[in-house]
Amino acid sequence: MERILSSRLALDPQEFVEGGAGAEETGEGLEEDAEDVQDAYSEGAGECYPAETEVKLEYPTVPIPIPVKVTVGTSARPPNSSQPASNLSARAPKRPRKRRSNFPMEKMMEQFLEQSAQAEENFYRLEEQRLQAEDRRRETEHARELHMLQMLGQMFSSMSSSRAVSSTVGSAASPSKPPPPVRPPVISSASHSHVRRPSAQTDCFSQQSQSLSAETQALAFERYFTLGSSAHRGMDEDIFSLVKTIIPPLTSKKHKGQDGRIGIIGGCQDYTGAPYFAAISALKVGADLSHVFCTKDAATVIKSYSPELIVHPVLDSLNAVEEIEKWLPRLHAVVVGPGLGREDVLLKTAKEVIEKSKARDIPVVIDADGLWLVTQQPSVIQGYQKGILTPNFMEFTRLYEALHHEPMNAGDRQRSVLQLSAAMGNVTVVLKGDQDLISDGSKVYSCSIEGSGRRCGGQGDLLSGSLGVLAHWAHSAPEIKARSLNPSVVAAFGACSLTRWCNNQAFQRHGRSTTTTDMIQEIGPAFRKLFES
Numbered sequence: 001m002e003r004i005l006s007s008r009l010a011l012d013p014q015e016f017v018e019g020g021a022g023a024e025e026t027g028e029g030l031e032e033d034a035e036d037v038q039d040a041y042s043e044g045a046g047e048c049y050p051a052e053t054e055v056k057l058e059y060p061t062v063p064i065p066i067p068v069k070v071t072v073g074t075s076a077r078p079p080n081s082s083q084p085a086s087n088l089s090a091r092a093p094k095r096p097r098k099r100r101s102n103f104p105m106e107k108m109m110e111q112f113l114e115q116s117a118q119a120e121e122n123f124y125r126l127e128e129q130r131l132q133a134e135d136r137r138r139e140t141e142h143a144r145e146l147h148m149l150q151m152l153g154q155m156f157s158s159m160s161s162s163r164a165v166s167s168t169v170g171s172a173a174s175p176s177k178p179p180p181p182v183r184p185p186v187i188s189s190a191s192h193s194h195v196r197r198p199s200a201q202t203d204c205f206s207q208q209s210q211s212l213s214a215e216t217q218a219l220a221f222e223r224y225f226t227l228g229s230s231a232h233r234g235m236d237e238d239i240f241s242l243v244k245t246i247i248p249p250l251t252s253k254k255h256k257g258q259d260g261r262i263g264i265i266g267g268c269q270d271y272t273g274a275p276y277f278a279a280i281s282a283l284k285v286g287a288d289l290s291h292v293f294c295t296k297d298a299a300t301v302i303k304s305y306s307p308e309l310i311v312h313p314v315l316d317s318l319n320a321v322e323e324i325e326k327w328l329p330r331l332h333a334v335v336v337g338p339g340l341g342r343e344d345v346l347l348k349t350a351k352e353v354i355e356k357s358k359a360r361d362i363p364v365v366i367d368a369d370g371l372w373l374v375t376q377q378p379s380v381i382q383g384y385q386k387g388i389l390t391p392n393f394m395e396f397t398r399l400y401e402a403l404h405h406e407p408m409n410a411g412d413r414q415r416s417v418l419q420l421s422a423a424m425g426n427v428t429v430v431l432k433g434d435q436d437l438i439s440d441g442s443k444v445y446s447c448s449i450e451g452s453g454r455r456c457g458g459q460g461d462l463l464s465g466s467l468g469v470l471a472h473w474a475h476s477a478p479e480i481k482a483r484s485l486n487p488s489v490v491a492a493f494g495a496c497s498l499t500r501w502c503n504n505q506a507f508q509r510h511g512r513s514t515t516t517t518d519m520i521q522e523i524g525p526a527f528r529k530l531f532e533s
């Protein structure tokens with residue numbers, strides 16, 4: 001109503017007159033309509049007569065009828081006359097209706113406004129009804145999906161129990177029995193022959209679950225934890241429970257910065273998105289402060305994406321290394337490479353920052369163009385136990401070939417990742433792909449949490465930014481040190497799981513239009529679901 005009233009005030013009567021005049025110019029019908037309105041008014045009110053006068057208006061080129069209350073003319077009616085107006089007008093010859101005074105025009109305007117208000121109300125009423133119908137439809141669909149979910153649950157429970165029995169009974173007789181129909185993280189020993197691949201049944205399951213609803217996916221995901229064979233289950237739960245133990249509790253005793261200050265080295269004229277994605281992901285995972293060290297021309301752009309980031313436009317300055325070094329004592333981890341570009345001068349700065357970070361014993365995650373640098377100069381990170389490389393397949397191939405001087409066997413990725421990590425002096429390597437393979441040169445871990453088929457740019461930046469925080473947490477967690485597991489591997493497993501689940505959840509909502517920004521919005525719920533429930 002408020003809107004209606006305000007629009008009423010905004011109407012200029014003169015404009016209305018002009019509009020009416022314009023309409024008259026375009027056709028006879030409108031003039032008749034205006035006459036009808038006036039007739040109805042005169043008869044209905046019972047006190048106004050069809051008095052006509054000519055009012056001189058500046059605007060209309062064609063005369064328009066304007067009824068007036070004040071009578072001017074010869075057809076005045078006695079005050080107590082009971083004669084209907086229509087009779088009166090029948091007696092008095094109708095004069096051509098031309099221009100009249102403004103007052104009835106205001107009445108017309110009011111009628112017009114009332115009608116628009118009515119129309120608007122009707123519209124909203126109908127819209128409300130439509131939304132209610134839509135809600136009812138959704139509820140029905142939801143109930144149907146829940147029903148499906150229960151049926152699937154029952155189905156899998158019975159499959160699980162029958163498999164558990166058969167694997168215990170038949171393990172000696174048939175050691176090559178395929179794993180259960182889920183995609184557990186595969187954990188193998190250093191020997192390649194022990195690396196397990198998901199079975200045909202596994203893939204069948206993942207295809208099936210891809211077409212299911214969000215609720216069904218959630219179930220499939222939970223079964224990821226609960227349906228593994230007993231041997232796998234122990235290790236899955238191990239690594240997941242270890243990721244959970246590295247997460248610092250949120251307490252009121254802490255001050256800003258204690259849960260992580262992460263530095264991203266990257267961001268140039270061409271690539272401003274990548275460092276932003278990495279830095280904001282670090283914050284969303286739980287770092288308290290996220291710094292971006294980028295070139296001058298990228299800085300304002302990155303700042304404009306988010307006021308939450310601290311952006312230093314120093315990467316292409318003459319004393320870039322000193323500028324960054326000033327901050328290193330306050331950083332808990334650095335992520336080198338997202339959007340860095342491949343200019344020699346920037347790569348040289350990145351190299352020196354890596355050296356300085358190593359000297360301070362800070363975890364160093366190297367991604368994207370940082371891996372280009374490692375391909376040219378592997379020694380920059382070789383042997384550093386807090387170093388983690390996160391190549392995509394292309395970056396991995398380059399690195400592998402640079403270190404092994406021979407083409408990689410793309411059909412045997414587990415072996416290749418193990419070999420590369422070993423050649424890098426047991427630096428943790430995360431080969432991203434349909435399964436993420438993580439190795440510290442002694443074992444290969446596979447993270448196969450259902451993601452989606454959507455491969456937009458920036459997903460790797462989300463992973464590297466998250467990994468920066470998790471690496472800091474893992475390397476400072478006493479529980480991990482007490483166990484024989486490599487903290488970098490635990491952190492990598494956590495970051496891969498998180499990225500893939502964000503991808504899955506964003507895809508549930510946005511399908512083909514999923515972007516990294518949508519995935520970043522899923523970090524909070526995904527983190528809770530994976531590590532805090």
Ligand SMILES: NC(=O)C1=CN([C@@H]2O[C@H](COP(=O)(O)OP(=O)(O)OC[C@H]3O[C@@H](n4cnc5c(N)ncnc54)[C@H](OP(=O)(O)O)[C@@H]3O)[C@@H](O)[C@H]2O)[C@@H](O)CC1
Nearest residue numbers: 271272273274338339340341368369392393394395457458
């Ligand atoms: N919004 C932004 O600002 C973003 C900026 N970004 C930044 O861009 C910079 C360059 O990074 P990059 O990944 O494009 O470079 P690089 O490794 O040379 O790959 C080039 C070519 O390799 C191929 N290829 C890639 N993946 C593959 C795979 N899995 N399997 C097989 N092939 C694969 C593919 O070749 P194609 O298929 O096109 O022939 C691809 O075109 C870097 O700084 C990064 O941080 C990104 O983070 C995105 C968001």
Ligand SMILES: Nc1ncnc2c1ncn2[C@@H]1O[C@H](COP(=O)(O)OP(=O)(O)OP(=O)(O)O)[C@@H](O)[C@H]1O
Nearest residue numbers: 392432433434436451457458459460461463499500
């Ligand atoms: N085929 C796939 N199926 C499922 N998930 C995948 C697949 N390929 C990559 N991913 C996931 O996407 C994430 C990013 O991997 P990707 O290979 O896109 O990195 P990237 O090319 O370095 O990304 P960026 O665009 O940020 O440079 C990883 O978490 C990985 O698990």
